[in-house]
Amino acid sequence: MNNLTKILIGVGAATAVVLAVLFGPGVLDPDRSCATGVVKPEGSDECIGVSATGYHFGVKEIQEVARAIGAENRTVDDSEQLAVSVAVMMPFSSKAPEQLRKMRHELQGVYVQQRLANRAEGRPPKIRVLLANTGNLGHYWEQVANQLVTMADGPEQLRVVTGIATSNTANKQAVALLARHHIPMVGSTITADDITNVPGLARVSPTNKDEARALVSHAKSVDRSALLVYDTNPDDRYAQTLREAFNEQLPDQVYEPTQFTSSKEPDNPGNLGNVFNSIAHYICDTEAHTVFFAGRHTPLRLFVSELGRAGCAGRGFTVLTGDEASYLGSDEKMDRQALAVRPGEKKPRVTLKYAALAHPDAWVEAPGRPLPATGGSAAAYRQLADGIAEMRADIGPNQLQDGQTIIGYDAMATAVQGIRRATGTSAKAPALADVTAQWPHLTGSLRVNGASGWICLDNYGNPRNKAVPIVRLAANGTLRFQEFSWPDQKPPPVDCIPKRD
Template sequence: MHPEGPGERGESGVNNLTRIAIGAAAVAALVLGVLFGPGVLDPDRSCAAGVERPEGSEECIGVSATGFDFGVGEIRDVARAIGAENARVAKEGGLAVSVAVMMPFSATAPEQLTKMRHELQGVYIRQLLANREEGRPPRIRVLLANTGNLGLHWESVTEQLVGMADDPVPLRAVTGIATSNTVTKQSVGLLSRHGIPMVGSTITADDITDIPGLARVSPTNTDEARALVAHATSVDRNALLVYDTQPMDNYARTLREAFDQQLPDQVYDARPFTSSGEPDDPGNLGNVFNSIAHYICDTEARTVFFAGRHTPLRVFVSELGRSGCAERGFTVFTGDEASYLGQDELLDRAALEQRPGEKRPRVVLKYAALAHPDSWVASSGHTPPATGGSEAAFRRLESALSEVRPEIGENTLHDGQTIIGYDAMATAVQGIRRATGASAAVPALGDVTAQWPHFTGSLRVEGASGWICLDTEGNPRNKAVPIVRLTGDGSLGFEGFSWPDGKPPPEDCVYRKG
């Protein structure tokens, strides 16, 4: 960003967005619906251009180019802002392509809705920077693709996206793709078969990888586990693993497998549980975790590694903090899903607080974050590493967010979702523009996906979360992993970096054999 104040930039400056009346998005919806939207839908089931209610459902499902919010108030402001920017792209004309954000926007879990709003804010900010500051073709139109609660309408939405590859403003990448589960894997597989380039934002499961056309900006669960174990210097053979056996949850399963690899000689048997598969439904886990807490008290364990989603984690931390041996003091390590708990009002925060007469909190909860706003900013207690990322890259996002916040709502960045959504969009834009080169034509789909293996060395993505140096399978190599601690007051405090390879990347991000 630039140091000038408001009004001191040209018309390309991000802060000029504040001059756009978001109320004009309604007119934009009509214009874009005619110019770019899919065909006329059944008026009895239609929600907006490209979006309708499937038989037997009241959810608005489909793909919108107009900033339609699918009836979800949580994303309304940022969706309208995206619609307004899309309208500006259409009005100005010239070479333009579409990038779709595919998510279950009409999910019912409150924490999931907040996460999606934050991630969509990051996408929007990167769209603005691409269109207003960088001045390179093609311009970027953002599509919102709602797969419905639990992603159950993934197939129809994915097929709709495939059909948009030949639109007047053609689809050239899909991002979002945020949940590591069976539905996401199926959707990614279908997009891959049709040659659609993809950039996963928060998917970390190891078995959603090496898929043609897919790049990711978040570390794999294996890399998260390596970083956590490296950070947990006091881990001994008494450390114990608690894991989810939910068959549809690729995140929990591959995180468990990754912890198993990093903890091969543990004394105690791991403790299983089975979640409901619903993001905010704990089912009977209170009783299950009460029993597991009793087992832990029978051991000498002080460290627990947890492979599961945020709702089971919330219940587990609460039960462990109430256990008869809680004064022993436990440290729980887990994956990035823990970021949801910062805003979870149902968490028993007393479990994370130090009580009078006790030497430490009953439970210390640390997790491998995807991003954190304090990671690359120097402070009295933290000097960022010389490689792996930069403060300048983060400050660019932070500055843009401060300018558009009145249009898209509050955001503290601490859950990392805006940062990682921004970086996924940055990767998609870089792939599209490098495939376009000096030509005045829309790049072929295959030319975009061909860029992913080359995003390393000097062509790395300078992400706000850190360098994104992709390997030949589309995964970020040795990506910076911030270790974050959730405290009793709900704050998400940055504890320091850990690296999957045990050290930061080389200064040129080029890895040499041997």
């Protein structure tokens, strides 16, 4: 019996037990089975669970890259070498087109890193990738998290869960459950400050507090008339903690912040067009030229449109926001005219800038734009870019502008580095606790040289003074890199180790 057979049997057995308990015995009906380890819960058409074979959950957007991951997993299982698993947990059957595109890009980065890691000579163990679908809006997070817990002691030898890409209540609860069972985690694009300091959790993206610090640093000086617009949706941890971070950076503003409440469905605009029309009137009644926006991409799209149509828009506004704005580069509903210079006007009505998690131009030297001496390198980014070029036929359509592929790649690199440092020269898979113990030591000379920049983790698993690319959304949809900004207002020291004054 080879490794793959053992794993498939293990996945099937673990799934049968876990899902029978959590979903009820009806899920064991073969008519509700989608693939080994994946079933349709009663009353749902979604395929939910964890796949070791690269199953794509019936989602065509990730079909090619999932197939590539499955093929790489079979190579790992046929090698008879020590192998462990890293699970990518996401709502793969999301109904939101932008989120599906984001997840495809992130998985492409995961696959490139998996391939590169498995071809590195003399670096055990080999890495298998599991795909864990929590369903649209993450509704089945608990069932899937419990399924992953069983795999830590199973033949899959799960050692890290990565992905966990959205800062919402479902992911916050999933992280807490996995932490209770001592499962190491590497968050990719989660930035909320209240999903932090969790035992076993490391992250490769700056927190919202660091994004806000970088934006204010980029703005050089923010006068007291700058205004905050924020979302009150209680389930959106991204918006809530970004608002708190902006408030901390804008302590003495003349004007009261103004608010809106988004839908629980990420793509549902509801009545926000009318709400933002009223907010635009309010902004026109102030002397504000700069607006800080704490909210997701759908409300942001509507806000920019209404602000660009406002009667006072000719005076020009700069909107500064967090990384969610990266979605708008490919959003066909975006009102491009709001970002354009109109006939008879000298500047765009709205200039939209955001704190990106990564950008493909950031670590590529250009005329008049030398690279920072510390904080990242062109060589680290080039390794990813070369991998994408080599593997393009395997992973399907890709574009790097939104940064998701880069961050997925870096999250996987962090997971692999933690696992392999915990393994050392041992012939056995490392203990879960030994992997977690590596996170605060991935700094200094042991930092992760990510394609997005240096990942120097602090004692709480957060990247310290991570490079933040400031990006502007152009009227043609291009996401244009402007400059680096740093949460500490300057790049990290050459050794990536902070020193007390």
